[in-house]
Structure formats: C-alpha cells, structure tokens
Amino acid sequence: MADYTRADVCAVAVAEAFRGDGEILASSFGTVPAVGARLAKATFAPDLLMTDGTATLLEEPLPVSGDRAEAVAEAWMPFRSVFELLWNGKRHVVMVASQIDRFGNQNFACIGPHEKPKAQLLGMRGAPGNTLCHKTSYWVPNHSTRTFVEKVDCVSGVGNDRAGELGPVARFHALRRVVSNLGVFDFETPDRRMRLRSVHPGVGVDEVREQTGFELVIEAEVPESRVPSDEELRWIREAIDPEGFAKNEVPG
Amino acid sequence: MDKRMTPAEVVAELRDGMTLGIGGWGSRRKPMALVREILRSSLADLTVVSYGGPDVGLLCKYGKVKKLVYGFVSLDSIPLEPHFRQARQAGSFQAAELDEGMLQWGLRAAAYRLPFLPTRAGLGSDVMRINPDLRRVRSPYDDGEELVAMPALELDAAIVHMNRADARGNGQFLGPDLYFDDLFCLAAKRRFMSCEKLVPTSEFQKEGSLHTLRINRSMVDGVIETPRGAHFTECPPDYDRDESFQKEYAATAKDPEAWEAFKVRYLDVPEEEYQAAVKERARG
Numbered sequence: 001m002a003d004y005t006r007a008d009v010c011a012v013a014v015a016e017a018f019r020g021d022g023e024i025l026a027s028s029f030g031t032v033p034a035v036g037a038r039l040a041k042a043t044f045a046p047d048l049l050m051t052d053g054t055a056t057l058l059e060e061p062l063p064v065s066g067d068r069a070e071a072v073a074e075a076w077m078p079f080r081s082v083f084e085l086l087w088n089g090k091r092h093v094v095m096v097a098s099q100i101d102r103f104g105n106q107n108f109a110c111i112g113p114h115e116k117p118k119a120q121l122l123g124m125r126g127a128p129g130n131t132l133c134h135k136t137s138y139w140v141p142n143h144s145t146r147t148f149v150e151k152v153d154c155v156s157g158v159g160n161d162r163a164g165e166l167g168p169v170a171r172f173h174a175l176r177r178v179v180s181n182l183g184v185f186d187f188e189t190p191d192r193r194m195r196l197r198s199v200h201p202g203v204g205v206d207e208v209r210e211q212t213g214f215e216l217v218i219e220a221e222v223p224e225s226r227v228p229s230d231e232e233l234r235w236i237r238e239a240i241d242p243e244g245f246a247k248n249e250v251p252g
Numbered sequence: 253m254d255k256r257m258t259p260a261e262v263v264a265e266l267r268d269g270m271t272l273g274i275g276g277w278g279s280r281r282k283p284m285a286l287v288r289e290i291l292r293s294s295l296a297d298l299t300v301v302s303y304g305g306p307d308v309g310l311l312c313k314y315g316k317v318k319k320l321v322y323g324f325v326s327l328d329s330i331p332l333e334p335h336f337r338q339a340r341q342a343g344s345f346q347a348a349e350l351d352e353g354m355l356q357w358g359l360r361a362a363a364y365r366l367p368f369l370p371t372r373a374g375l376g377s378d379v380m381r382i383n384p385d386l387r388r389v390r391s392p393y394d395d396g397e398e399l400v401a402m403p404a405l406e407l408d409a410a411i412v413h414m415n416r417a418d419a420r421g422n423g424q425f426l427g428p429d430l431y432f433d434d435l436f437c438l439a440a441k442r443r444f445m446s447c448e449k450l451v452p453t454s455e456f457q458k459e460g461s462l463h464t465l466r467i468n469r470s471m472v473d474g475v476i477e478t479p480r481g482a483h484f485t486e487c488p489p490d491y492d493r494d495e496s497f498q499k500e501y502a503a504t505a506k507d508p509e510a511w512e513a514f515k516v517r518y519l520d521v522p523e524e525e526y527q528a529a530v531k532e533r534a535r536g
Contacts, residue, residue: 055428078429079277083353087373109349114382116343122332123324128351129373158376166376169397173376 006181007032007246008228008236009200010139013184014094015040016226017137017177023047024134025057025082025091031241031249032179033094033139034064038240039232049090051077064241086126089172092135095127097178099152102194102214104175104187106131106138106157114154127156131163135174141249143180145213160192181250182208184225189217198225255421257474259289259523262444265474266290266409269318271299273359273405273440275412275433276485278326279305279493281425283413283446285481285523290316292520301405303355303431305485306501309335310519313511317345321405323352327498334505349382350374356432358405363438368401375400410440413482414467415490416459417447417475423467426460427488437471446476448490480527497530 014036018026026048028037038061041048050061052071059072077085085091098121099107106127112118130136136157140147155162163173175192178185183199195217199205205222228236236246263286266272276282287307297318302308304325311317313335325336339345350358351373361369370389373379380386380400389401412433414423423445425433437443445467456465484501486493504511518526 076428079431080356083356087353087371109378110340114347114349114378117341120332120337120340122326123322124349124351124377124379125324126352128375128377128379129353129371131377132372132375155376155378162376168395169372169399170376172372 004228004233005247005250006200006202006252007250008233009225010179010181010250011035011039011236011246012228012232013177013179013225014137014139015043017094017179018045018048018092021045021048021092021135023049025049025051025085027051027091027093029094030096030139030141031064031246032141035236035241035246037094038064039235042235042240043232055079063239064245065243086130087133089134091130092137092176093130094137094139095130095157097138097140097147097157099147099149100138100140100178101149101152101159102216103159103161103192104138104157104178104194105152105155105159105162107152107154109154109156111153124156128158131158131173131175132170133172135176137175137177137179140178140180143182143208144211148212148214150214160187164192182211185216193217195219196222198223200225201227254419255469255473255475256419256450257444257476259286259446259476259478262286262411262474262476263289263293263295265442266295268295269297270408271301271406273407273410273436274300274302274307275410275431275436276305276307276482277303277429277431278324278328279485279498280328280429281413281427281431281482281487282307282485283411283481284483284485285478286411286444286446286476287311288519288523288526301355301359301407303352304333304336306333306498309333312336312339312345315344319346319348321348321350321355323350323355327502329493329495330498330502334502338505347382349379351377351379354379354400354402355405356435357402359432359435359439361402361404362406363435366404368403370399371402372399374402405439407436407440409442409444410436411444411446412436412467413478413487414445414447415487416449416451416456417445418451418453418456419475420453421445421469421472421475422453422456422465423447423472424456424460424464425466426464426490430466434466434471437467443472444474444476445472446478446481448479448481448487450475450477478523480530483527483530494530497533
C-alpha cells in the first residue's frame with residue numbers, strides 16, 4: 001500500500017516518539033499528534049494510558065473525531081490527578097510549538113513582549129511544569145524560519161540549555177523528538193542541540209536547512225523518515241482517523 | 253443555619269480591589285450567574301485568580317480586572333478566549349501568568365495556611381521572568397535542590413458553582429471533575445457557592461454517591477440557587493455547553509456592533525431576563 005500522505009508520515013513519526021515508553025500517560029495536542037499517539041498504542045506501545053480529553057482514562061482510545069462509540073473507562077483522571085501523575089513523571093506529552101529554538105526552548109504563549117503581546121497565543125498552559133517533570137516532544141505543522149527561530153519570544157517549554165543550567169533539579173527534563181511537516185528532529189548531539197534525524201519522503205535536506213532559522217546539526221547521511229506500514233495505514237484509515245482530519249493540518 | 257443569599261447580596265459583600273477566586277475550568281461549570289451580577293455592578297480593580305474561561309473574558313471586557321493570575325484562558329472548543337486575547341493585546345491588565353500546576357499549588361498553600369509550597373514547575377521558563385516576585389527556596393536536606401517557592405494565593409472571596417447544594421452550604425458536584433473548587437473555597441476568606449438546584453440534605457445521596465459531596469458547609473458562607481447559572485459553560489449532567497451561544501459570544505470580540513447588541517440583550521438585563529433571552533434564542 002503506497003498511498004500514504006505526508007500527514008501519515010508525520011503521525012508515524014509521532015508514534016515512534018512513544019516507542020519504549022511503557023505504562024505512562026500519552027498526551028497529545030493537535031490532530032497529527034492525536035493520530036500518532038493512538039497509532040503507537042494500537043500497534044507497538046499497547047501499555048500507554050490515554051484519556052478521553054476530560055476526566056476518564058479509556059481502555060481503548062476514541063477516534064480523533066472524538067465520536068464515542070463504546071468507551072470503557074479504566075480509571076478516573078480529573079485534572080488534579082493529571083497534575084499528580086505528571087509531577088510524578090508518568091507522562092510523555094506532545095505539545096505544539098509556535099516557535100522553537102535550537103535547544104528546544106518552546107513558545108506557545110505569545111508573540112512580542114509579554115506585557116503587551118502583538119499576538120496572544122495559548123498561554124503558558126502546563127508547558128513549564130511538563131518540561132521539568134517528564135518526557136516532552138513537539139509538533140510543528142508549519143516548518144519555516146518563523147517557527148524554527150534563533151530566539152523564541154517567550155519560553156513556555158524549557159529547552160536543553162536552560163535545563164542544563166539548572167543542574168540536578170532538572171534531572172527529569174527529557175526532550176525527545178520534534179516532528180514537523182518536513183522532517184523529524186532530536187537532540188542526540190554532544191551539546192544537546194537540535195539534529196535533523198530524518199527528512200520526510202519528497203523533502204530535501206536543503207529545503208529543511210533553508211526553512212530553519214538556526215543552524216541545525218546535519219550529518220553527512222540523513223535517512224528518510226519511516227513510512228507507514230500497511231497495518232498502520234489500516235489503523236489510521238479505518239479506526240483512528242477515518243474522516244482524514246490530519247490532512248487538514250498537513251496538506252499533501 | 254440558613255446560608256441562602258441572592259446574587260445581589262453576594263456582590264454587595266465584594267469591594268473594589270479585592271482578590272477574587274473563580275472556580276470551574278475553562279468553559280466548564282463556571283459560576284456565570286454570579287459573574288454576570290458582577291458585570292452589572294460598579295466593582296472595579298479586581299485581582300482575579302482563575303482557570304480562566306468566559307468568566308475572565310467578560311470581566312476583562314468590562315474593564316474590571318486590574319491583575320489576572322492564571323495559566324490559560326480558554327473556551328475549550330475555542331482554544332483561546334477571544335475577549336481575553338483582545339484585552340491582553342491592549343495591555344489592559346497586569347498578567348501574572350503561571351504554569352497551570354503552579355496555580356493549584358498556590359491555592360493549596362493558601363488552603364493549608366502555608367506561606368508557599370515548593371515545586372519544580374516554572375524553573376527555567378519565562379514564568380520566572382514574567383513574575384519577578386517569585387522566589388526560590390533551597391531544600392534544607394542533603395539534596396540541596398533549589399525549587400520554586402510558589403506563594404500562597406490568598407483570596408478575599410471565592411465563587412464556585414455546584415450541581416446541588418443545601419441551604420446550610422453543603423455542595424455536590426455530579427459531573428466528571430470537581431476541578432479545584434474545594435481549594436478555591438479553602439483559600440478564601442468569604443466563600444459563595446451558587447448551585448443548579450437547592451435540595452434538602454436528605455436528597456444528596458439520591459443524586460449521587462457519597463464521593464460527590466466534596467464541599468462541606470465549613471467551606472461556604474453563602475448559597476445561591478441559580479438554575480442554569482453556569483450557562484453558557486457546561487454543567488453536566490444538568491446540561492452541556494451551549495456551543496452555539498458560545499460561538500456568538502466569541503464572534504462579538506471582533507465586531508463592536510455585535511458586542512453592543514449582545515450586551516444589551518444578554519448582559520445589561522437581570523438574570524431572569526438573560527435566561528429568558530437564551531431560551532428564546534434556542535427556539536430560534
């Protein structure tokens with residue numbers, strides 16, 4: 001089955017970020033991350049915990065449309081339990097980054113000065129605590145020099161340089177992956193700067209370089225991102241996102 | 253003891269410059285009837301502490317907020333509260349923005365009458381830059397870790413909305429989440445609880461399990477029966493969010509004429525007329 005889309009490749013990349021996570025809460029924001037997390041749970045990471053977006057942990061996740069067929073609750077998870085669980089470290093979150101820098105400092109709070117922003121975005125939400133307490137990955141649906149920037153306007157999610165300066169108190173800080181519509185990135189470098197891990201099929205390394213507002217670590221050989229298997233495509237098309245909402249986030 | 257009050261009596265107890273905590277979360281089980289009563293009053297210069305939704309959007313729109321202590325302001329199905337966004341971009345109030353977890357931690361510190369509680373949340377982020385008053389504290393034990401000392405968020409008054417309550421101030425939530433309404437009550441000097449329906453104490457356990465009786469009467473000073481008083485936010489199982497009304501409300505942020513019409517029809521009028529207008533709107 002070769003008729004996969006760019007959105008499918010991005011979802012597989014998000015799913016891969018959860019590989020090996022075991023029995024922790026997988027939280028996702030944005031449609032592609034929602035598909036990716038469900039895909040991981042449906043295939044190679046069955047032990048992941050997922051909520052219905054309100055206060056219930058579900059035995060089987062809902063489709064991304066949220067349409068509830070037969071949902072079986074396995075636990076009650078009101079917001080205070082989410083805070084307990086995340087400060088306890090049993091979570092991997094995929095958040096959207098409106099801006100991200102080379103060390104993975106993330107902004108989705110505001111553009112311009114915080115006192116009087118040019119554009120108010122979502123706000124700090126849980127990003128400061130999330131990044132200090134458990135695994136974090138990011139999703140950037142619109143990779144450009146406006147999103148991959150030299151310096152973010154406001155640090156909501158803490159990057160590797162700042163976490164390093166904090167010392168042992170930040171020992172639970174763990175940035176895993178950044179998935180964009182162009183490629184997959186990680187921080188597996190000596191100084192924990194962002195590295196191009198793979199490019200999505202049809203994307204050139206030069207394109208990624210040109211669309212990034214800082215110098216990425218780019219090795220001589222950059223592999224292509226893994227494409228979805230037939231089984232994964234079946235999961236996405238038939239169970240997880242039959243309406244194809246993910247394509248609205250990533251055309252092509 | 254009979255703690256029944258009217259919304260007007262609640263607002264009469266509030267003063268300019270007070271720190272007011274508002275229960276609920278985003279566009280979920282917000283004490284909107286009490287918020288609407290505040291909008292109609294002359295109250296000003298409030299410091300508002302909230303997991304913000306349309307309560308915050310409306311108070312900002314009316315210029316009642318001097319300082320906001322918050323982690324987000326959202327309508328849930330509309331991720332960013334548009335009236336809040338407008339007020340933020342106009343720089344019209346002091347934005348004490350925190351991590352979501354820090355907010356409940358500050359409420360908890362106040363609830364336990366502690367000066368602060370330590371946490372990692374906030375370290376390394378611009379929360380520390382935005383709130384220059386935030387200090388750090390070093391662990392006195394061998395680890396010596398330096399953590400954020402989240403100060404107690406002490407409230408002059410708190411308003412929350414429950415599904416059921418009795419006249420003595422016991423409150424019952426029947427939805428999926430209490431949110432932090434118990435902490436808002438424990439952190440405040442004066443506590444006002446509106447409810448969908450006032451019931452005899454003996455009725456509580458017919459409505460829900462013992463575990464839903466999370467607000468006891470030592471936590472509450474006043475009880476206000478406001479049927480559909482959380483509208484247009486959700487208040488399950490009594491009613492869902494009025495998404496169509498919320499959309500109309502959100503759209504008025506970009507259209508001064510639409511806002512004026514909305515205000516005249518829904519907000520410049522007493523609560524009964526608000527509820528009647530909402531009913532009429534639903535009939536189309």
